Amino acid sequence: MSTVITGNTGDWEIVVGLEVHAQVISQAKLFSGASATYGGEPNTHVSLVDAGFPGMLPVLNAECVAQAVRTGLGLNAEINLFSRFDRKNYFYADLPTGYQISQFAHPIVGKGVVVVDLPDGSTREIGVTRLHLEQDAGKSIHDQDPTRSFIDLNRAGVALMEIVSEPDIRCPEEAGAYLRKLRQILRYIGTCDGNMEEGSMRADVNVSVRRPGEEGFRTRCEIKNVNSIRYVMQSIEVEARRQVEIWENGGEVDQETRLFDHIRLETRSLRSKEDAHDYRYFPDPDLLPLEIEQSWVDELKAALPELPEDKRARLEKEYGISRYESGVLTAEQAVADFYETVAKGADARLATNWILGDFFGALNRTGRTIEDSPVSAEGLRELLGLISDSTINGKIAKEVLEDMVETGDSASAIVERKGLRQVTDTGAIEAAINAILAANADKVEQYKSGKDKLFGFFVGQSMKAMKGKANPAMVNDVLRKLLDA
Amino acid sequence: MSLDAKTVLRTARLARIGLAPAEVEALQKDMGSIIDWVEQLNELDVTDVPPMIGTGLAKPRLREDRITDGERPDDVLSNAPDREGPYFTVPKVVE
Amino acid sequence: MSTPFDYTLASARDALRARKISARELTEAHLSAIERLDGTLNSFITTTPESALKAADAADATLAKGEGGELCGLPLGIKDLFCTNGTRTTAASNILRDFVPPYESTVTSNLLRDGAVFLGKLNLDEFAMGSGNLNSAFGPAINPWKRNGSDEKLVPGGSSGGSAAAVAAGLVLGATGTDTGGSIRQPAAYTGIAGIKPTYGRCSRFGTIAFASSLDQAGPMARNLQDCAILLRSMAGFDQRDSTSVDTPVPNYEAALNRGVKGLRVGIPKEYHADGMPAEIEALWQQGINWLREAGAEIKEVSLPHTKYGLPTYYIAALAEASSNLARYDGLRFGARVKADSLDAMYEASRAAGFGEEVKRRILLGTHVLSSGYYDAYYLRAQKVRTLIQQDFLKAYEDVDVLLTPTAPSSAFALNEKPSDPVQMYLNDVFTVPASMAGVPALSVPAGLDGQGLPLGLQLIGKFFDEETLIAAGHVLEQAASFTHRPTIHAGNPA
Ligand SMILES: [Mg+2]
């Protein structure tokens, strides 16, 4: 899939690369022992290391390194056994030391690949250039005082993974699909919670345009810190159109950093050129180069959970579900786990249909997520078991599910409490049907003279008479026997 | 050789050090002569020499992922030249 | 013992344990000497008499029980580059004039652990940048030595100039210093005391205000090497909080003092015969060679071919790191702020007002050598030359155990003789910088007086973590030199 922008002078192709900053899940910060927890009272999750006090020194957090390696493995990427931390020097109010510790020349993770699913059902491979570890900055608050900005360093020093893609993305939809896939992988591995509202995943979007078939790339602009997938897609659209207009009017696109305004749907230049940055990267002399062992990487790899793609393939094979169904059922690890718990002990087809249908419906209706589902996987499996062993029929099962959601009672308890056990006594069914046929002699006549459609009417009446509890197959059999005799 | 004023000013801007005009002139000369002096390193062929990163004595060490610090806002804020409640402050930044 | 100022650190330790003198008496004597003399010497930026007396009383109580660490009750001075919990720490800079750290550096924690009594914070070149203690926002520290028949004020050397002056004048029994390119050894030589720059990684840098992270090392300064050895044992040690700290046991350095030099191979680097070096210094060097030979050492000439590149390499590497290390002084979270309308204007005004001339010059040079287009030509090249310099030493150590050189190319100069050309000023460090670049340990011991009556030092440079051999060889020089001269200004001199 690729979107072409049709300009006045012909077609243009969009070229996009994404730099995603993903906050690493860890207890403590990348180089200090302060809590990495989001939020908190201002300037509390802050050590003197984070605040850049004189004489304070960084010491690297092992778990953050492990998380980066796990993520690299999840992206099918090269893991660099040698990496190094550099200082990126610039002044800003929320950067306490005047430099960000990052991995510029030697990142911990090299080239990898992400396979994305596109809305039309096709897939594409998006290259990952690198992943490196770096520190987050603090937060500046600009709207509390007319003349001052306020600084909170709670986030300063929290570990980030910067995941840089190749300029392989060709349209907003691909960018969206890439981000969703990346987030899914990170969440599966447990290295980032992917929460864009809390800023634990943010993207810098590099956009350029070129003529279809044109070699190389034209000047790109970087849209900084876009914090939702929708905004990423919108910003690509508007920025590409802006650039097309410039080129078509004989202008030159300036390489610059821009900001996306989601209300006015436009990008704006963020920094003037005279203030061009010169980050003066050099190896941080407070830290030694990071050398890790292949055996440790292998251990981390062996302990990695099943990745979304692998899980999909396995679920399709083991439970005979479609590619579409596997996509929905593996979107979240918790959903996949729930599904498997249900499907393993039940009729897999029944489980699939029920989860995708009534169960998701119940979640939606109650505004719950899979994590705080009112019905447990075991509870749902029991319900489906009652269908399979003909204790209740499917229609009654829907009623039981609703009761389960409301009361939290188990399926069998509800069936017993409400007396919903299916009637399988042929004599009782025949008696009820005979009464229906007698009361509707005219319709019986019409049916017999060829109005086949009335069969459904008799089924409905019979089920109603038996309060829905009759075994539907038996009702069918008895009706056929009596009507077609 | 004296450094040109533009370079001195650009460097001062990067380092966020305000300079008076007289200081710029003095620095042009001083920085220029120091740079001339360090140019003697160009006499050496360093093509195959690896750069020294650290002294190679300490072994890389990693820290356990445990919360051992923080929750000391009074210490963090105790030296702030200007603060508002629990925040540091700076002149308003317009983005 | 006629006065408390005749003690060395070691003899005071023994006297305290024998209860021949109390920690309070010792502390009070030194505090009153500071009161008397430091108006002239300006070796302290901050004195802490109250907490010192409290610590002394606590030490007396401990000593009375027959307990107490190695330094229990011994009055020391702390270079004002080590952060001290609750005591102002300035780095001799206006930008930190009112900074009170809520934490203690590892080195000073170690000294406190062993019972030391801190009398205050000692003067230095601002952020340890200088060779004369002339770059202090609190005014220059003054060398207690005078030229024969002259009252000219002389520099105590730098950057640990306050430490050197205070030790030499008997205001403290010992002091901490830091050495980035010679800042312990050169002032020690200028003031007739001993000083050790340990192996990089031996003393933790945690809580010590950084100048150049890959070079900065804390070390002891005292009247003799035995005292330095006692202090170093306390200061040194592995620290989890410093990633460059080395996890290797700390030996009892004092025990190495009398090992002697029999069979020790001593290298004389031929490149250290610098042009224009005063004949007196050449002669003293030769004297040192003779002393060691007479004590049984084997003398060998060695070559450190990249010696002349040490200084320019040092200035690139150290200043690049410094430009980044000093970015945190921005008037935001601590330190002096100059009010302004915008963030950048606040940065520029605060840093313009807060830093002195030399610090600004060095930050700008460091910024320049890292900036785009210059990084490869300057910084990267310097780091490669640094490799060559380190290799010079490692190669020399295949043939010899220690190196002997002069510590500095001259004796102390007068305040008004400061060269106007910064490069000339940097040449003071020509003999000390190469060891710093390589990370190897080195020390300076007083070895004699020049024709003007000023002390001169000899430097010994050793193998990684072999401070013990340095101390043993240094002690041989000390004994041979029997340097018992006292400066004109000294606490023990009649008032
Ligand atoms: Mg980036």
Ligand SMILES: [Zn+2]
């Ligand atoms: Zn980044």
